[in-house]
Amino acid sequence: MHLKSLLLLAGAQSVFAKCKCTPTDDCWPSVDSWNALNSTVNGKLAHNKPIARPCYHGPGYSAELCQSISSNWTSNVYQATFPIGYSYPLVESCPPVNATLAGYPQCDLGNYPVYTVKATTAADVAAGIKFANDHNVRLVIKNTGHDISQRSQGYGSLSIWIKSVKDGLHFHDRFVPSNGSCPSNWTGSAITVGGGYVWQDVYDFAGEHGVIAVGGADPTVGAIGGFMQGGGHGPASHFFGLAADQVLEYKVVLASGKLVTANACQYADLFTALRGGGGGTYGVVLSATIKAHPTRPVLGHSLDIVALNGNDAAVLEATGKIMSKLGALSDAGYSGTAILTPVSGPLVYTHPFLNLLENNSTEALESAKDAMNRLVLDDLLPQNGTSYLVLSSFATYPTFHAYYASQHHTTPGSNRPIMASRFFDKQTLESPKNNLTSLLETVTKETVPNSPLWATLFNIVTGGKVLQPAPHTSMNPAWRKAHLLFQQIDAWPENAGTEEIQLFRDELTNTKLKAMKDMAPGMGTYLNEADPYDPDWRQDWFGDRYNWLALVKKKYDPDNVFWCWRCVGNEGWEEVTGGAWFGPLCETR
Numbered sequence: 001m002h003l004k005s006l007l008l009l010a011g012a013q014s015v016f017a018k019c020k021c022t023p024t025d026d027c028w029p030s031v032d033s034w035n036a037l038n039s040t041v042n043g044k045l046a047h048n049k050p051i052a053r054p055c056y057h058g059p060g061y062s063a064e065l066c067q068s069i070s071s072n073w074t075s076n077v078y079q080a081t082f083p084i085g086y087s088y089p090l091v092e093s094c095p096p097v098n099a100t101l102a103g104y105p106q107c108d109l110g111n112y113p114v115y116t117v118k119a120t121t122a123a124d125v126a127a128g129i130k131f132a133n134d135h136n137v138r139l140v141i142k143n144t145g146h147d148i149s150q151r152s153q154g155y156g157s158l159s160i161w162i163k164s165v166k167d168g169l170h171f172h173d174r175f176v177p178s179n180g181s182c183p184s185n186w187t188g189s190a191i192t193v194g195g196g197y198v199w200q201d202v203y204d205f206a207g208e209h210g211v212i213a214v215g216g217a218d219p220t221v222g223a224i225g226g227f228m229q230g231g232g233h234g235p236a237s238h239f240f241g242l243a244a245d246q247v248l249e250y251k252v253v254l255a256s257g258k259l260v261t262a263n264a265c266q267y268a269d270l271f272t273a274l275r276g277g278g279g280g281t282y283g284v285v286l287s288a289t290i291k292a293h294p295t296r297p298v299l300g301h302s303l304d305i306v307a308l309n310g311n312d313a314a315v316l317e318a319t320g321k322i323m324s325k326l327g328a329l330s331d332a333g334y335s336g337t338a339i340l341t342p343v344s345g346p347l348v349y350t351h352p353f354l355n356l357l358e359n360n361s362t363e364a365l366e367s368a369k370d371a372m373n374r375l376v377l378d379d380l381l382p383q384n385g386t387s388y389l390v391l392s393s394f395a396t397y398p399t400f401h402a403y404y405a406s407q408h409h410t411t412p413g414s415n416r417p418i419m420a421s422r423f424f425d426k427q428t429l430e431s432p433k434n435n436l437t438s439l440l441e442t443v444t445k446e447t448v449p450n451s452p453l454w455a456t457l458f459n460i461v462t463g464g465k466v467l468q469p470a471p472h473t474s475m476n477p478a479w480r481k482a483h484l485l486f487q488q489i490d491a492w493p494e495n496a497g498t499e500e501i502q503l504f505r506d507e508l509t510n511t512k513l514k515a516m517k518d519m520a521p522g523m524g525t526y527l528n529e530a531d532p533y534d535p536d537w538r539q540d541w542f543g544d545r546y547n548w549l550a551l552v553k554k555k556y557d558p559d560n561v562f563w564c565w566r567c568v569g570n571e572g573w574e575e576v577t578g579g580a581w582f583g584p585l586c587e588t589r
């Protein structure tokens with residue numbers, strides 16, 4: 001690798017079978033070629049400039065614009081409005097300058113696409129694919145740019161941005177497959193999400209129709225892109241299965257440019273790969289029809305445990321005890337994400353959990369409350385007011401929509417976090433052999449002193465219906481035995497330099513993720529919320545489905561036009577970085 005990089009720097013790209021053309025190569029398409037593509041897509045081609053360019057001296061500098069960019073920078077919604085806006089980039093090559101000047105004194109496009117097709121139709125998508133193929137240019141598919149393993153990025157690439165595809169949201173009282181003859185087992189209603197909508201859009205639409213759609217906890221995530229294709233969990237997944245489990249039909253543009261309908265009867269292998277096998281690699285999805293479930297009343301429970309008198313250790317121990325009960329809580333119908341974090345000072349455990357009740361009966365309500373009291377609160381009360389403060393409250397809501405609307409969904413201001421995660425089954429959580437408090441101690445340990453920008457997440461978004469395998473799905477089989485998706489998020493200080501950032505990454509992978517794996521061997525994790533530097537990512541993210549998925553990838557994209565880092569079927573190509581963070585994509589055999 002080192003030798004190859006040196007040779008590459010000397011201009012000897014020929015050591016690889018082939019490299020994609022980049023803007024510094026002679027083979028990069030001419031301005032005329034780009035203009036021709038622009039005409040084909042009716043003027044919807046953008047030549048990208050770094051968003052924070054106005055912060056840097058030179059042409060386009062504007063202190064005023066820079067101020068507005070800086071103040072909006074950590075908003076996921078703001079980032080998603082740009083063709084090259086990314087929520088959690090692993091490499092930031094043009095930050096708003098005052099924020100992190102120390103680490104990156106320059107501004108360039110870095111790992112981001114050079115051109116973007118702001119597609120509105122299948123024809124635009126096909127034109128982008130054809131152009132990339134004809135001119136040997138790297139291609140990426142982008143929706144919101146929320147991906148945390150930079151799968152919607154690519155150095156020197158052309159991007160197909162699906163955000164502007166807006167063919168509407170459509171409600172069906174009963175699902176009828178596009179090719180009428182395909183029998184469906186689903187007798188309920190359905191929603192077609194016809195383009196680059198986010199979950200907030202779909203939730204509002206579902207609420208109007210009195211149904212529940214299985215989407216993200218965060219309303220800003222895109223519906224039909226990496227989220228759904230990679231699994232997709234949220235407040236309703238425990239009750240109905242993952243987002244990928246809900247898909248009845250996809251419309252997809254293939255690498256060949258052909259628009260097809262994939263369902264259980266036609267393109268069934270592609271349909272299956274797109275239900276859990278990850279985004280970005282099999283084709284470009286333009287719409288998805290998903291199951292809609294009749295709404296139900298909700299019991300919400302919120303709990304805060306706040307350390308008193310600096311007694312963080314007591315909160316850690318209380319959290320360890322709760323963690324051991326999460327499998328049982330999940331079995332009792334609770335769902336949601338609990339957070340342990342010291343961000344505002346004392347260590348705090350907090351959860352907004354929900355219980356989707358079968359009906360409005362007192363019996364259903366009381367049995368749910370009983371479970372929470374018995375499993376969690378009874379243990380906490382003896383130390384209330386001494387070690388920590390316990391605040392607990394129940395509330396009922398007539399519908400899922402009313403519950404969701406009552407919650408705050410502010411994802412904490414992005415500080416360029418990194419994360420590692422692991423599935424835990426119920427047995428592992430409950431085994432007296434496992435010291436969960438000790439695990440929490442390991443994962444919450446600050447990488448450098450006084451770096452309290454961390455959060456531990458306990459996602460009980462699995463269990464329940466997620467435990468039942470569904471036909472034509474391809475997500476990591478570990479989902480089907482998990483009761484908890486355990487997740488550690490760390491963030492380095494804003495002024496951290498390259499070496500310090502590396503220290504944070506290494507500590508996360510080598511110590512924290514390792515501790516999770518040691519306690520839950522053979523489980524793996526969720527590919528969309530994982531440590532991108534996990535050396536065992538293929539096994540950990542896909543389990544034994546990887547090889548099958550790679551065959552489907554090869555069948556539908558034989559020339560590897562859809563290549564992404566940490567995606568199925570990316571063998572045989574690598575980004576040649578020569579010691580930098582990014583570089584051209586080259587074929588290695």
Ligand SMILES: Cc1cc2nc3c(=O)[nH]c(=O)nc-3n(C[C@H](O)[C@H](O)[C@H](O)COP(=O)(O)OP(=O)(O)OC[C@H]3O[C@@H](n4cnc5c(N)ncnc54)[C@H](O)[C@@H]3O)c2cc1C
Pocket residue numbers: 076087088140141142143144145146147148151152162215216217218220221222223224225226227228229230231232233234278279280281283284285286411528529564
């Ligand atoms: C703030 C935030 C909150 C989150 N909350 C949740 C959550 O509650 N539950 C959960 O499960 N996950 C959550 N995630 C993780 C989320 O599932 C991933 O980030 C996911 O990749 C986002 O998909 P996207 O299409 O919006 O993002 P993008 O970065 O645009 O795309 C992600 C991947 O999908 C591909 N892709 C995008 N669109 C298409 C398409 N139309 N066809 C084919 N491939 C496509 C891209 O090439 C890339 O590989 C969250 C992430 C963030 C940043």
Ligand SMILES: *[C@@H]1O[C@H](CO)[C@@H](O)[C@H](O)[C@H]1NC(C)=O
Pocket residue numbers: 034035038042043044045046047
């Ligand atoms: C494409 O065409 C539109 C409309 O004419 C123009 O605004 C845009 O700048 C062009 N894009 C590029 C990359 O030249």
Ligand SMILES: *[C@@H]1O[C@H](CO)[C@@H](O)[C@H](O)[C@H]1NC(C)=O
Pocket residue numbers: 063066067070098
């Ligand atoms: C950056 O710092 C300079 C000097 O401190 C200041 O004048 C300027 O307003 C800052 N810009 C932003 C966008 O914060």
Ligand SMILES: *[C@@H]1O[C@H](CO)[C@@H](O)[C@H](O)[C@H]1NC(C)=O
Pocket residue numbers: 067068069071072078
């Ligand atoms: C960005 O933030 C400023 C406040 O500093 C606000 O006035 C402006 O509307 C925001 N812009 C966008 C596009 O969100």
Ligand SMILES: *[C@@H]1O[C@H](CO)[C@@H](O)[C@H](O)[C@H]1NC(C)=O
Pocket residue numbers: 179265266
């Ligand atoms: C489905 O319909 C499309 C076009 O409407 C047709 O080309 C295709 O052959 C049909 N597939 C099946 C399995 O009937």
Ligand SMILES: *[C@@H]1O[C@H](CO)[C@@H](O)[C@H](O)[C@H]1NC(C)=O
Pocket residue numbers: 183184185264471472
């Ligand atoms: C319907 O259910 C049967 C039996 O579980 C299964 O074999 C079949 O694949 C299902 N059909 C669809 C379209 O999912």
Ligand SMILES: *[C@@H]1O[C@H](CO)[C@@H](O)[C@H](O)[C@H]1NC(C)=O
Pocket residue numbers: 358359360361363364
């Ligand atoms: C309400 O739901 C509970 C399960 O939570 C069930 O046992 C009970 O029979 C239901 N009651 C009515 C009236 O449907």
Ligand SMILES: *[C@@H]1O[C@H](CO)[C@@H](O)[C@H](O)[C@H]1NC(C)=O
Pocket residue numbers: 384385389390391392
């Ligand atoms: C814990 O104690 C505080 C104050 O002493 C009280 O307000 C709160 O209701 C108690 N919590 C519970 C769950 O009883």
Ligand SMILES: *[C@@H]1O[C@H](CO)[C@@H](O)[C@H](O)[C@H]1NC(C)=O
Pocket residue numbers: 295296297359360398
């Ligand atoms: C449950 O009761 C509430 C009022 O208490 C009512 O608004 C709601 O429609 C009821 N839900 C169901 C499913 O009966």
Ligand SMILES: *[C@@H]1O[C@H](CO)[C@@H](O)[C@H](O)[C@H]1NC(C)=O
Pocket residue numbers: 435436437438441
């Ligand atoms: C579990 O680990 C914690 C923290 O290291 C420790 O205080 C406790 O004694 C351990 N418990 C058992 C049962 O070993």
